Amino acid sequence: MKEYQTITEISGPLVFVEIDEPVGYDEIVEIETPSGEVKRGQVLESESDIVAIQVFEGTTGIDRKASVRFLGETMKMPVTEDLLGRVLDGSGNPIDGGPEIVPEERQDIVGAAINPYAREYPEEFIQTGVSSIDGMNTLVRGQKLPIFSASGLPHNDLALQIARQATVPEDSAEQSSADHSSGQGPREDAAEDEATDEPGEDAPSEGVDESGGDLGEGEEDEGSEFAVIFGAMGITAEEANEFIDDFERTGALERSVVFMNLADDPAVERQVTPRLALTTAEYLAFEKGYHVLVILTDMTNYCEALREIGAAREEVPGRRGYPGYMYTDLAQLYERAGRIKGREGSVTQIPILTMPGDDDTHPIPDLTGYITEGQIMMDRDLNSQGIEPPVNVLPSLSRLMDDGIGEGLTRDDHADVSDQMYAAYAEGEDLRDLVNIVGREALSERDNKFLDFAERFENEFVQQGYETNRDIEETLDIGWELLGMLPKTELNRVDEELIEEYYPEESEESESEEAVGVEADD
């Protein structure tokens, strides 16, 4: 291992070093400052006589006399099941005072791409207990579904609620495994392997029971378990504690791995934190059979760090100063979600981002939306109306919903109910502008029904509180109660047979009549 004291330039997070032996692109570097502090970095550009290094812990304290060591390998994450229950810093060092981590393997943090041919299409319904998600933007195992939020909105409460309540109802887990028994390889064997592989199996399961459910519930007997990976990037200590306290309260911490890069930690480190988190997630999922839920927050801080490095390198900036390769860079994180044929576990991602200026066309939410499989959109107006969680379903979307719902998975009427509620709520929303101008009386009876629908949709379907856990039956039943406000003939998204089966007969006349009389709040 060669050591140099040939730094020629220090600029922002970058250090340039003259070398006389070639160094590999992306390799890890250790820089020791004159005061003895050791910082890590990565080779960004490698020429035969000079390299550019990005320093994760920031360049403060580095001078031209600092010594630089090239470790001859790309960055690795030491992984082991023992990471569960641990709290690490943004570079992967334990900060919880616990024992040293003895790795089972060291894995490259720039994960290789999953061969699309080896993927298993995600279609196992995850019940989050949140109606606006389960009913209309269904999450499935192996999906990447971000929360698009903005400063001051309760995205953390929603993320925690999901982490607490998420469960895979038994029917759908069975159904899916039956569907895929052919493509899946030796399932039984996999389950057995795991049972022997996992000495700590009992402990996490207990925590699970207290918390009232988990992603692995449906498959408990098969040995697959649920784990949470929490990657914090540049959030405040207070926010981070909110998560950790909740994990502790519910016992979830024992089956979690926490990576913390806080607001006052170096920004460049944010480049590695999510990669460490995802490497750990992949290991637990694809080698140890866990169903892993990865929460990454706040992706906006990650992107800011990316922009900072781009600027330091004097790259030609793309839209609004963010690097032109930000799409590719983000895809390399988000695409590390999914399922793999013949392997037991899964990686489900819920990244959280705050939209600068509440603007969903800003490059951060925009590029994210182009990569992820939908988005859950938080809404400031709903929040100020006191709706919990303030999810605006109209711009929200789950692209993997269609294959994860329906007969045998959730319920036969699920897709139609969802479609119809979207259409009806959109129509009601439209009418709100008009009603402000012309008043309710000027609207037809039909229009008034849609206005009332929108009102009750927000107050009864979306509104539920962060502690309420609704199963999918309940969610769909509430949906029908609301659709009962509209005449049957208006339900053109719903199959006629399903209308016969589910339409709340008694309510048609009385409810809609009564509803028309109610004045809008605004």
Add this chain to the structure above:
Amino acid sequence: MSQATQADIDVVSEGRIESVSGPVVSAVDLDARMNDVVYVGAEGLMGEVIEIEGNLTTIQVYEETSGISPGGPVQNTGEPLSVDLGPGMLDTIYDGVQRPLDVLESRMGAFLDRGVDAPGIDLEETWEFTPELDVGDTVEAGDILGTVPETESVEHKVMVPPDSDGGEISAIESGEFNVTETIVSLDSGEEIAMRQEWPVREARPSADKRSPDRPLVTGQRVQDGLFPLAKGGTAAIPGPFGSGKTVTQQSLAKFSDADIVVYIGCGERGNEMTEVIDDFPDLPDPQTGNPLMARTCLIANTSNMPVAARESCVYTGITIAEFYRDMGYDVALMADSTSRWAEAMREISSRLEEMPGEEGYPAYLAARLSQFYERAGLFDNLNGSQGSISAVGAVSPPGGDFSEPVTQNTLRIVKTFWALDADLAERRHFPSINWSESYSLYKDQLDSWFVENVAEDWPETRQWAVDVLDEESELQEIVQLVGKDALPEDQQLTLEVARYLREGFLQQNAFHDVDQFSPPEKSYLIWKAIETYNDEAFDALEAGVPVEEITAIDAAPQLNRIGTQEDYEEFVEELQSDITEELREKY
């Protein structure tokens, strides 16, 4: 790629790595021509020469470059980036440089590793060759020598390579051959095998290009009905994220009446490709009833796969499409998304420190886009057959703003514009094709086909529907100010008819077993049913029936259910008579 046969490709020169920056590597002392394929580093990562400056050669590398260091070897094959062409491409999924993903999986497991090569077509597999010509026949470049049953749907035509000088056949035999064995010998001494190679960045030659005159029937109402695409035509689908580009392209791949489908997943999601791989083998081709996969070639270079291979995947796809066009087939090519391709160009260009054009894209963006779409068209082939490539490109404009360079440059080239609309998508009006913004410049030249094959009054019916929708958008502006009830009765009725056009005709659920595919005959009947309602309703209005009574008839909402009916003819007939009866009873 053709270094399947890497062993027999000579290394024509060798150089040394000078620097590495992401997917871009420069080498010194390498004797190379532009676009030569080279192998980089000890692992032999595949790359392509993209710039030569004095002794410095710049290479874009199609695999991850982590850990590659200056000083390592660079070997030049002296061959341009090419694809292998021959039987076995259908029912296959490739990466951006034509490596079969199933072979890669079996060689390196679930994750894509580097430095592994695989031939684009299986060199061992044998095919049953049936000659169509005899010894003594004279052939020229492009001529069809015989056939091979490639899949249950597609008869593969074995052709004389386009760069052959032709001659008299001295030997031709039927039987089982693999793709490299000689099946035909010419008196010139030339030996012809089923496998051809072709450089991806060069269009395969044809005799002539014609003006398209038949529609690519898509089975999608809004597309066939209002904005039809021609066989050999070009179309763009721009739209913000989640507006339905991929679903629309997948519907085209499933239901359009092409012989061959080339589907390029360019820089998009892994799961979307998996979905196609899972679904297509089980879905029937609406024309033949055979599995869809039997006519499909997939190219998947997902967003997390190397950027340089994303740049090339579009060329790999169109070259494969041209090969089947040469056989006389109608090929439909889908590229999702051309914006990711453009971004790959931008990324490579900025690593080269080229002078950036608009929004950082290279100045040659427009030229590359038009070169690509120019390779689509209706062609007279060298062998006298006629084949077509219809090219449909998704565009993903940042922030959904169509004024950006990729959308704008694409619109200057393509003749069909399916504009997706976030507003429509939000209210789950799918496909979210905005009917006032979209257009098709093929509309008039395709009318005669629809008149002959579907209905004599197809153009008039379409015009009627367009007029009603136009009137609706004008009326909507007034409604926004005063409410619907303030409009005169006839205008209220127009709004109602327009609503049925939107909900019953324009909307089409890609996930409904029946609705997802609407042959033109069915689309026409839906129009007609709504038109019947329109005519009867206006008669009733004239006879003094109040508009509320007209719009409240029980039968009318059934107009929105025709799409989901399998026995639609019967359903429409009954519905028309119900509507007529119910309305005439009122006066």
